[in-house]
Amino acid sequence: MGKVALLFAGQGAQQPGMADGLVTREPAAQETFELLEARMPGLGRLCREGSREELAQTRNTQPAVFACDLAAARALASHGVRPDAVAGFSLGELSALAFAGAFSPEDAFDLVLRRAELMDSASGRNPGGMRAVLRLPARRVEALAAKAGDAWPVNYNSAEQTVVAGTEEALGRLDALVREAGGRCMRLAVSGAFHSPLMAPASDGLREWLARTLPVPTTVPVWANATARPYPDDPAAMAELLARQASSPVRWQQTVEGLVGLGVDTFVEVGPGSTLTKLVGRIARGATALPCETPDQLDAVLAHLEGRES
Template identity: 60%
Template sequence: MGKVAFLFSGQGAQHPGMGKGLYDREPAVRELMDALDHEMPGLLELCFDGSKEDLQKTENTQPCVFALDLACARALVARGIKPDAVAGFSLGEVAALTFAGALSLSEGFALVRHRGELMAQASEQNPGGMRAVVKLDASTIEELAERAGDCWPVNYNSAQQTSVAGLPEGLERLDVLVREAGGRSLPVKVSGAFHSPLMLPATEGLRAWLSEHPLAPTQTTVIANVTAEPYPVEIAEMNELLASQASHPVRWQQTVEMLVSQGFDSFIECGPGKTLTGLVSRTAPDVWAQPAETPEQLDKVLEHLEGSQA
């Protein structure tokens, strides 16, 4: 049998009712989400009954997605499934680090709430947005973003999809250039220019928080968004890598390629939606990838892994 990776969802994957089925069926999920609802009263109501608009606010999105990311992982572990490595997309990296023991559950939740507030504040200081650009390769998109100005490639999702963040006027110029080049540019449902230089105030705030609450060594390999390599062992380097992630690109395609090159052939998405599952399939069509947000999806994961071990 090959190796198993847990992939933790990021912002943009949220949706009303997320996690309700798993919460109702899985005791491990209830225990974790109830504990986090105690720390942030109203969390469960937001996840299960919140409107799209409520869930799109960064300060709400981040704790809700974090909670469900870890709840899905907790359900898998309770059924005897343990990963050989973990990675998380953007916000999901905090969940991955928490799962791997670099942060306690309470610390990870506090960090993710603080991160959401810092990114919301940075978005108010430097209002911007994001686009997902498809049908063009990354190098072309980098060139177009440079020509447009005031926008930067920030999420290298797959060979044919790169997200760009920036100021509204920069993104409008980019839309025109992308169309002329034969690509498509689609708005991303987030409230800021995440992972761009416009988020440097958030990186500064995270740096300050991590200086008071440093990460601990990980018990499981965690792949970093910024480098697409395992987190280092030096605590100061770990802290800086996580802080800088808010204002640096997410190298997701490279992360998947690196894991596949290391013998990973089963990828389980922990958290809402199936965005990461789709990105894995586009980058590495020969590997198995499956979300685990609903009871039915969790059962499929269990069936596959039990079958591959038989």
């Protein structure tokens, strides 16, 4: 029988009303929100009733998505689901680490709040944006980004999509270069050049925070964005890898391929949306990928996993 991996959604997956049904029905999800609400009063209201504009603010997005991710994962765990590995996209990596026991939920949430502040501040100090480049291979995108200057590939999403972050001037040059090369650029609705060198101040701030609250070895392998390999067991090395994550590329395609190589054939996306489910479909076409945000989706996941065992 193949293995199961949980994938934790990242910033950009947020939507009004996210996780509302799951929190209403699943005690483990409700308990998660109650625990985190003490750290951020109004968190539940933000997820249930926040507008798209309110949810798009980095200081709101990151804690809201983290809470939804962790609530969905803990709801699955309450039904006996024990994944063989976990991974998270960008912010989702912190949710994955919390689920796997690297931090307590409260400490992980405090880290998310600090990370959101740091990344928001870095965006103000070093303004920039992001583009999804389609129809070109990653190596070609890397070359075009280098030619544009002050632009860096930061999300290796699939063979058909690489996201580039950089200054607006450089991204304007990239738009033209990509068109000339026969590709397509899509502007992403984000407030900064995330996972690029422009986020170095955020990484520095995270190092300071993590020096006071070191992670501990996880109970299940957590695959890191920056390396597309599992986190090490050494707490200091874990902390450095997590600090670097804010200003390092997300190697998502390589992560999914690595998990498939270990025998994972079922991926369950926990948290809002189905972005990662769709990416798995492009990267590992023979694998099963299922979203888990709503009660109906959770039931479908449980039915699929039970069917594998029968």
